[in-house]
Amino acid sequence: MSNRYVFNWILNAPTDEVLRSVREASVAAGCLEKLKGYVKTRKGTILAAEILISFIILICYAASLYGGYSAVAICEMVFAIIFFVIFMMEMDKSIQVVNWVWSDLIRAAIGAALYLITSLICVIGGAGDGARIAGGVFGLLAGILFAYDTYTIFLVIKSSRQHTAAPTDDRV
DSSP: OOHHHHHHHHHHSOHHHHHHHHHHHHHHHHHHHHHHHHHTSHHHHHHHHHHHHHHHHHHHHHHSSOGGGHHHHHHHHHHHHHHHHHHHTTHHHHOOSSOHHHHHHHHHHHHHHHHHHHHHHHHHHOTTOHHHHHHHHHHHHHHHHHHHHHHHHHHHHHHHSOOOOOOOSSOO
């Protein structure tokens, strides 16, 4: 698109259409800036790594003779994408119905357990199927990553709890 075309479009287009396209461009730029900023945080990096490794595992399991193991990778990737978007857009602060920290802890713990179990099965029983073994090895790495995510979430929960000591004497 040339600059002359854009200039003529701005001059000849209705004002509402120009304002709408400018708003859409600024919303997209704001979303991209939020994405860049969130990926630089520890939680954003962990979730992005979970999405990436789940995608790699999905490709490996899809190429193997037994494609049924790809269901774990699909589910965990979708859940990681959902939590990534919710935390990136800071919707966890506006949607108070769900306790997002505990939900994320449960998601990461179940993901770690499922990846470790299915990966051990694939690595042990995958003789002759290189893609299945590769998916199992990446799954073991994903299990460790999800376990680390669980640990970091646990630390956040532990630090946010207020420990108040109960009174020990009977006087009030």
